[in-house]
Amino acid sequence: MPAAAQARFLDPQVLARIDDLELLARTVVEGFVGGLHRAPHVGHSVDFAEHRPYMPGDDVRRIDWRLYARTDRYHVKQFEADSNANFLVLLDRSRSMQFSSHGVSKLDYGRYLAACLTHLARRQRDRVGLVTFDADVVDFVPPSAKHREAVLHALARLTAGGPGELAQPLSKVAEASRRRGIFVLISDLYEDPDAALRAVRQLAHRGSDVIVFQLLDPAEVRFPDDAATSYEDLETGERMPVVPDYVREQYRALVAEHVAALGRRFGDSRIDSLMIETTTPLDQALFHYLVRRQRFDRVR
Amino acid sequence: MRFLAPAFLLGVLALAVPVLIHLAHRERRETKAFPSLMFLRRVPHRSVRRRRIRQWLLLSLRCAALALLAVAFAQPVIESANPVRAAAGGATARVVLVDRSYSMGYRDRWPRALSAARAVLDEARPGDKTGVVFFGETAQAATPLTEDRAVLEAALGDATLGWGGTRFAPALKLGMRLVEESGLPRRQIVLVSDFQSRALDGLDEVQLPAGTELRPVDLSQRTTQNRGITDVTLQRVYEGGRERVAVAARIARQGEPAGSAVPVTLELGGHEVDHRSVDLADQGAVTVRFDPVPFPQAPQQALVRLAADDLPQDDVFRFVLAPGQDVSVLIVGRDGGRTAESLFLRRALAIGDRPRFDVREQLRSGLRAQDLAGASVVLLNDAAWPGGANGQALQAFVSRGGGVVAALGANTSPAAWAASGSGVLGGGRDAGAVVDRGADSGGTLAFLDYGHPVFELFRRPRSGDFASARFLRYRRLPAQGEASVLARFDDGGPALVEHRIGAGRVLVWSSSLDTLWNDFPLQPVFLPFLHRLVVHAAGYVERPAWRQVGDVLELPALAKGRWVGLEPLAERGLRGGNGRFVTLDSAGFYELRPSEGEGAGASLTVAVNVDPAESDLRAADPEEVKGGLSRSASAASAGVPRGADPEEPHRDGWRFLLFTALAVLAVETALSNRLSEAVR
Numbered sequence: 007m008p009a010a011a012q013a014r015f016l017d018p019q020v021l022a023r024i025d026d027l028e029l030l031a032r033t034v035v036e037g038f039v040g041g042l043h044r045a046p047h048v049g050h051s052v053d054f055a056e057h058r059p060y061m062p063g064d065d066v067r068r069i070d071w072r073l074y075a076r077t078d079r080y081h082v083k084q085f086e087a088d089s090n091a092n093f094l095v096l097l098d099r100s101r102s103m104q105f106s107s108h109g110v111s112k113l114d115y116g117r118y119l120a121a122c123l124t125h126l127a128r129r130q131r132d133r134v135g136l137v138t139f140d141a142d143v144v145d146f147v148p149p150s151a152k153h154r155e156a157v158l159h160a161l162a163r164l165t166a167g168g169p170g171e172l173a174q175p176l177s178k179v180a181e182a183s184r185r186r187g188i189f190v191l192i193s194d195l196y197e198d199p200d201a202a203l204r205a206v207r208q209l210a211h212r213g214s215d216v217i218v219f220q221l222l223d224p225a226e227v228r229f230p231d232d233a234a235t236s237y238e239d240l241e242t243g244e245r246m247p248v249v250p251d252y253v254r255e256q257y258r259a260l261v262a263e264h265v266a267a268l269g270r271r272f273g274d275s276r277i278d279s280l281m282i283e284t285t286t287p288l289d290q291a292l293f294h295y296l297v298r299r300q301r302f303d304r305v306r
Numbered sequence: 307m308r309f310l311a312p313a314f315l316l317g318v319l320a321l322a323v324p325v326l327i328h329l330a331h332r333e334r335r336e337t338k339a340f341p342s343l344m345f346l347r348r349v350p351h352r353s354v355r356r357r358r359i360r361q362w363l364l365l366s367l368r369c370a371a372l373a374l375l376a377v378a379f380a381q382p383v384i385e386s387a388n389p390v391r392a393a394a395g396g397a398t399a400r401v402v403l404v405d406r407s408y409s410m411g412y413r414d415r416w417p418r419a420l421s422a423a424r425a426v427l428d429e430a431r432p433g434d435k436t437g438v439v440f441f442g443e444t445a446q447a448a449t450p451l452t453e454d455r456a457v458l459e460a461a462l463g464d465a466t467l468g469w470g471g472t473r474f475a476p477a478l479k480l481g482m483r484l485v486e487e488s489g490l491p492r493r494q495i496v497l498v499s500d501f502q503s504r505a506l507d508g509l510d511e512v513q514l515p516a517g518t519e520l521r522p523v524d525l526s527q528r529t530t531q532n533r534g535i536t537d538v539t540l541q542r543v544y545e546g547g548r549e550r551v552a553v554a555a556r557i558a559r560q561g562e563p564a565g566s567a568v569p570v571t572l573e574l575g576g577h578e579v580d581h582r583s584v585d586l587a588d589q590g591a592v593t594v595r596f597d598p599v600p601f602p603q604a605p606q607q608a609l610v611r612l613a614a615d616d617l618p619q620d621d622v623f624r625f626v627l628a629p630g631q632d633v634s635v636l637i638v639g640r641d642g643g644r645t646a647e648s649l650f651l652r653r654a655l656a657i658g659d660r661p662r663f664d665v666r667e668q669l670r671s672g673l674r675a676q677d678l679a680g681a682s683v684v685l686l687n688d689a690a691w692p693g694g695a696n697g698q699a700l701q702a703f704v705s706r707g708g709g710v711v712a713a714l715g716a717n718t719s720p721a722a723w724a725a726s727g728s729g730v731l732g733g734g735r736d737a738g739a740v741v742d743r744g745a746d747s748g749g750t751l752a753f754l755d756y757g758h759p760v761f762e763l764f765r766r767p768r769s770g771d772f773a774s775a776r777f778l779r780y781r782r783l784p785a786q787g788e789a790s791v792l793a794r795f796d797d798g799g800p801a802l803v804e805h806r807i808g809a810g811r812v813l814v815w816s817s818s819l820d821t822l823w824n825d826f827p828l829q830p831v832f833l834p835f836l837h838r839l840v841v842h843a844a845g846y847v848e849r850p851a852w853r854q855v856g857d858v859l860e861l862p863a864l865a866k867g868r869w870v871g872l873e874p875l876a877e878r879g880l881r882g883g884n885g886r887f888v889t890l891d892s893a894g895f896y897e898l899r900p901s902e903g904e905g906a907g908a909s910l911t912v913a914v915n916v917d918p919a920e921s922d923l924r925a926a927d928p929e930e931v932k933g934g935l936s937r938s939a940s941a942a943s944a945g946v947p948r949g950a951d952p953e954e955p956h957r958d959g960w961r962f963l964l965f966t967a968l969a970v971l972a973v974e975t976a977l978s979n980r981l982s983e984a985v986r
Contacts, residue, residue, distance in 0.1 A: 102341035196342040239343040260345040
């Protein structure tokens with residue numbers, strides 16, 4: 007598939023026309039992976055990679071006796087890396103995620119991203135699971151090698167809920183997760199940076215890796231409206247008269263400061279975070295995940 | 307400064323629009339959903355709740371542009387600072403145009419017109435100047451613009467009703483000139499008239515200057531009744547060898563049906579000779595025919611009289627009955643010829659009564675000088691000019707005003723013409739030589755002088771086909787300095803030549819007037835051509851039985867003395883450098899006679915009638931007249947550049963204001979765009 011065509015499939019606006027999440031995820035991931043330089047992480051896996059001469063210290067169980075019979079030399083089988091780690095996507099379904107200024111809401115973008123990441127993780131033999139939450143946990147698909155379809159199904163029927171909160175649902179997830187794994191949090195993070203950090207840090211306490219994707223609509227970042235009108239908070243219902251021309255600059259500064267504060271706090275706690283606008287192609291998020299995933303393997 | 311269209315100043319109210327837009331758009335009623343107000347809450351409260359006007363410069367520019375546009379459309383006129391005009395203040399130059407056409411004689415219109423004019427005089431304030439103009443077909447200023455009330459009153463007191471029609475255009479032009487020349491700042495023209503529809507003819511050419519007010523005073527009645535004689539026809543009939551005339555009068559009714567039976571009488575010489583009764587109740591117009599009456603021996607006054615109604619001027623139609631003016635034609639045939647050779651001439655001249663041709667025939671050899679007496683035209687039909695004393699008598703006949711038509715044929719040899727000494731054929735070598743066109747199926751007439759009275763009748767298309775005639779033979783006529791070639795053949799040779807000798811004329815037709823040399827007599831155009839030829843040679847001029855008010859009568863030239871006017875010209879005398887022109891400005895009979903030395907029998911009687919179109923009393927809407935003049939004035943002021951008169955009020959200020967407004971809007975747009983980009 008040409009690179010241009012692959013990129014086209016990563017465009018959220020184009021993906022919004024695909025109803026089947028599995029097809030969407032496969033299309034995106036295969037197209038994305040096909041465009042990468044192959045750099046496999048060799049390790050224990052069921053997929054054969056290559057032979058290498060036996061060296062003292064190697065497990066004798068891994069000697070290929072058939073090859074020894076043909077060549078009279080000891081060779082050891084090597085396989086594609088297979089972490090068998092838990093991969094859990096935590097998707098924020100609070101009402102604020104419903105906002106959209108250009109056709110693809112944050113919730114839709116989060117679903118696409120979650121589906122793609124699930125597909126990518128499953129491709130690497132990880133056990134995949136899903137948590138959706140607003141003020142509490144709503145859906146929970148525990149990580150399993152067989153739960154890819156369950157995750158996609160849960161994502162497909164996902165709708166926006168009520169007001170959101172991080173602390174309680176993430177606390178519950180942390181308690182329920184006994185194994186080390188990879189947590190991907192997808193949320194707009196309308197929380198105080200310190201509160202958000204406290205909530206997210208619960209997930210990383212057992213050596214798990216946490217990747218945070220902060221989804222924001224372009225309108226939330228730039229505040230382009232120019233008509234003075236009354237603004238209503240999607241989660242609380244609160245209304246406020248706003249003259250965009252006058253508040254725009256201050257608003258932009260506050261949002262930038264918030265994103266930067268989150269980035270600083272997560273970074274200090276060795277938590278990867280990335281702010282993504284919903285107009286950004288999905289490959290940026292996928293690439294970020296892959297880089298993080300390799301690091302996870304190295305440190306294991 | 308004043309404004310030509312002050313209503314546009316209401317546009318200044320549009321200054322409130324930008325402010326209203328600001329207020330209306332300050333906060334929309336609909337609510338916009340937003341993910342979180344977390345950050346908006348942190349913006350200082352007062353700046354979110356209230357939006358102050360921050361771009362005062364933009365608001366000022368927008369208001370200024372709107373104000374400039376409003377003032378520009380109001381068309382400001384800046385008056386000159388001329389001290390003379392300033393001293394005049396609000397003085398008004400006022401001209402009263404009083405319609406004195408004869409339709410103003412309907413019922414009490416004329417007294418009302420004078421009363422209305424006097425009422426206008428009453429409006430004059432100190433410093434105002436007023437003038438009076440009477441008009442009909444033309445306009446005359448009865449007084450100059452003056453403050454003297456007595457002069458104006460005297461002019462109105464001396465005013466009499468006229469006999470002419472109505473036209474507004476000359477009166478308005480004169481009125482405008484008078485008020486323009488006054489130099490006063492305010493100008494007003496008061497038009498007192500019955501506003502007949504026909505008076506509007508030519509009004510498109512009149513342009514009322516800006517600043518001049520036209521005030522119509524309408525004297526027309528909503529319903530009118532009028533009947534009048536619009537035309538009279540005189541049909542000559544010959545009964546028992548005596549000429550008689552049958553008079554028919556056309557009577558038309560305007561407006562509502564008036565009465566049942568209306569008596570109509572025919573009067574000759576002041577005596578009633580016949581009468582009829584017409585009923586106009588069911589139809590708009592009828593024709594009344596009187597029994598034929600014998601023509602009088604001398605011209606006699608006659609009239610058709612209709613019972614008088616509210617407009618009596620059109621109830622009498624005058625005309626002059628004069629005995630028939632026959633054209634006496636003497637056809638002179640060749641020696642030894644037969645009368646059948648003049649068959650086509652006799653037959654053609656026997657037809658027609660306007661004029662009637664009295665034809666006699668004579669052979670050339672038998673022609674005597676006394677035969678010329680009483681003849682108007684001598685027609686030499688293939689006969690050479692008589693020689694000797696007869697030829698000299700014919701020469702003298704022509705010199706006195708008689709006419710000769712010579713048709714050249716086989717017997718009119720060059721030698722015979724040369725012997726006559728008439729000089730008509732000239733002395734060229736080929737003069738009179740026969741041109742034989744038999745080889746090429748004959749020649750045709752290729753050139754006709756349609757400007758000449760002989761051919762003028764055939765000027766219009768399909769009025770006579772001369773090209774179909776074929777000329778197998780004709781004689782060559784030499785070109786002579788004094789002669790006029792009226793027609794030529796297709797080879798360039800003259801076909802008809804006119805010579806002026808003394809007061810008379812000789813017309814030479816270079817082919818025969820029978821079918822020996824051509825087939826021209828067989829063509830339909832032959833008869834009218836021969837009539838025109840003979841009538842022109844005779845110098846016959848038909849005298850109209852009547853004329854119309856406003857015509858200028860040209861009197862016949864007198865060999866001795868001059869014309870003297872009788873009634874109604876006795877008091878006025880005759881106009882013109884030589885007393886030969888009379889302006890017929892009233893209806894009636896005009897009597898003129900030559901001064902001493904001429905016989906009393908040579909007197910001239912002219913009947914003059916009013917223009918029947920003026921008796922149509924249908925009125926136009928005065929506001930329509932006023933509106934039409936205003937439109938033409940505004941069109942003229944928009945399209946015609948004004949001169950650089952320093953005293954002329956400055957009316958072009960609106961252009962400057964308009965351009966300034968556009969410039970301000972351009973600056974506002976640029977500034978607004980820049981500020982908008984800066985905000986984003």
